[in-house]
Amino acid sequence: MSHTSWLRQAESDLEAARTLSDANYHSQAIWLAGQAVEKAHKAIIVALGLQYQEKHFKQLGHATGEISRLLPAALQAPLDPEIAVLVVSLEQRAVASRYPAPEQTVGRRVADLVAPAESLKDSQQDVASAAKLLDWCRDRIVRAQSAVQAMRPPVCPPSPHPTGGAGRG
Amino acid sequence: MEISETALGRLVPIHEGQTFLEDSVLKVLFEYRMSPHNPNNVPMKLSDIVRSVASEDQLVAAALDALKEQAPPLVEERESFQQNRTFRITGSGVGFVRNMPQGVASVA
Numbered sequence: 001m002s003h004t005s006w007l008r009q010a011e012s013d014l015e016a017a018r019t020l021s022d023a024n025y026h027s028q029a030i031w032l033a034g035q036a037v038e039k040a041h042k043a044i045i046v047a048l049g050l051q052y053q054e055k056h057f058k059q060l061g062h063a064t065g066e067i068s069r070l071l072p073a074a075l076q077a078p079l080d081p082e083i084a085v086l087v088v089s090l091e092q093r094a095v096a097s098r099y100p101a102p103e104q105t106v107g108r109r110v111a112d113l114v115a116p117a118e119s120l121k122d123s124q125q126d127v128a129s130a131a132k133l134l135d136w137c138r139d140r141i142v143r144a145q146s147a148v149q150a151m152r153p154p155v156c157p158p159s160p161h162p163t164g165g166a167g168r169g
Numbered sequence: 170m171e172i173s174e175t176a177l178g179r180l181v182p183i184h185e186g187q188t189f190l191e192d193s194v195l196k197v198l199f200e201y202r203m204s205p206h207n208p209n210n211v212p213m214k215l216s217d218i219v220r221s222v223a224s225e226d227q228l229v230a231a232a233l234d235a236l237k238e239q240a241p242p243l244v245e246e247r248e249s250f251q252q253n254r255t256f257r258i259t260g261s262g263v264g265f266v267r268n269m270p271q272g273v274a275s276v277a
Contacts, residue, residue: 084204089221
């Protein structure tokens, strides 16, 4: 799959996340926002000329943070701890958004303590974070393409001594 | 006894609600520490941690204080930033997360 396919799917997920957020389906919106960012990171991997196949990355799981650590340092620059916060926060919330919490704990519901699906009451900031991270990824895709282009061997000029048909006429 | 999985993949009884929150906080701080965007080990603001685990200020602060008081401490508090408490995972905390068996899959 090309990087444009990954990026298109990421953009589609983000659009769906916006729609769900507007319709107050917050946990689903957060999940799709996280999916958008994960797929955009995979687009960078593919733009670097690497074949991204799930079976190659089973040991990594699907964590965006882990995928982002595969990127070369030059492509991460300029380093920005705020980007790290957005990735970490969105990832954690996206994982938590999938399932309801266990019903009851002593004195307090687990749902009141950690982030299960039903405790996520807003998603606008998650969608905004995902949009910002997609912009970050788009920039890295352009830079990855330039780097790959620069590494390609130069095209050889045609040979000055044609072999076919020589000596006739 | 009902068992559930924490953010670090530990299977614990659901009445240990504090453990669920502490594992979520540790996971967030570990991922932040490991991010290529945080090579200088910048601490994380309490408000960012609270948002990441979708909990409440007081509950997360209590979980962080508990993690600070472990021997050795798994989390350390740094200087406040813009009136916001800041925290980061310690070397022991990193080791704790890395050595954690990751869920049922780790048994197979």
